[in-house]
Amino acid sequence: MIFGGGMEKAHDVLIRNLCEHTALAPEEIAEIRSLTFTQRDFAPNENFVHQGDEPEHSALVVSGMVARYHLLGSGRRQYLAFHLSGDLPDSQSLFIDQMDHGLSALGQASVAFIPHRELFAAFRRRPNFALAVWRETLLDASIFREAITNNSARPMPARMAHLFCELFYRARAAQLVRSNRCRLPISLAQLGETLGMAIATVNRTLADLRQSGTMDLRDSELIVLKWRELQRLGDFTPAYLHLKRQSPPRL
Numbered sequence: 001m002i003f004g005g006g007m008e009k010a011h012d013v014l015i016r017n018l019c020e021h022t023a024l025a026p027e028e029i030a031e032i033r034s035l036t037f038t039q040r041d042f043a044p045n046e047n048f049v050h051q052g053d054e055p056e057h058s059a060l061v062v063s064g065m066v067a068r069y070h071l072l073g074s075g076r077r078q079y080l081a082f083h084l085s086g087d088l089p090d091s092q093s094l095f096i097d098q099m100d101h102g103l104s105a106l107g108q109a110s111v112a113f114i115p116h117r118e119l120f121a122a123f124r125r126r127p128n129f130a131l132a133v134w135r136e137t138l139l140d141a142s143i144f145r146e147a148i149t150n151n152s153a154r155p156m157p158a159r160m161a162h163l164f165c166e167l168f169y170r171a172r173a174a175q176l177v178r179s180n181r182c183r184l185p186i187s188l189a190q191l192g193e194t195l196g197m198a199i200a201t202v203n204r205t206l207a208d209l210r211q212s213g214t215m216d217l218r219d220s221e222l223i224v225l226k227w228r229e230l231q232r233l234g235d236f237t238p239a240y241l242h243l244k245r246q247s248p249p250r251l
Helices: 007-018 026-033 116-125 127-153 156-173 188-195 199-212 227-234
Strands: 038-042 047-049 057-071 077-083 102-115 181-183 215-218 221-224
Touching (some): 007 057, 007 127, 057 116, 077 127, 077 188, 102 116, 156 199, 199 227
């Protein structure tokens, strides 16, 4: 289904995201606006990139949230990362022949697709734009490294608190936080498949965090009540996100 929200929105969210870490000149912004974006809506948990695909387009999250995952032989998923408005979740597809992971909507999401051939032509004309997209892949790698550390070295409450801190912090950078709330359409089962927890452990850990008075998760919405305390519980230091223009929440 073609999404009818207008092409300008897709251009704007990509420019806003890249400007979080790279200074773009007016001619580079004009180059991005000249790209062809084909935008589609996806239902919750609908896949749009599969392991083994050989894509000819790169995806841009326009609205909603997207999950990156590995599909195991048993059919179970290990969620690797979450992507918000402005993210290029499969920019690696520009440089590898076959996808080694999948992408799906997490809740309803709108995604725009940009032809690789147009991106490569734009990179040749505007090398700084190419560097900005390359930097996106390096930021992904930084988040992956932190996720490995989080899931293997932190105790359960810190592990969950850290994930909530990261998503809230990134949502603020993407201008998706209203007051102290942001959308987080994730199920308890998906939380477990992200953090390496059994469902009973997810319930118990979430209850402990609620009891601490630092946050709540209700109706697909993350509510941060005491940011500094949640940050302390999660051992969260945002330097690995490399967001140059972001200030800490005042909660």
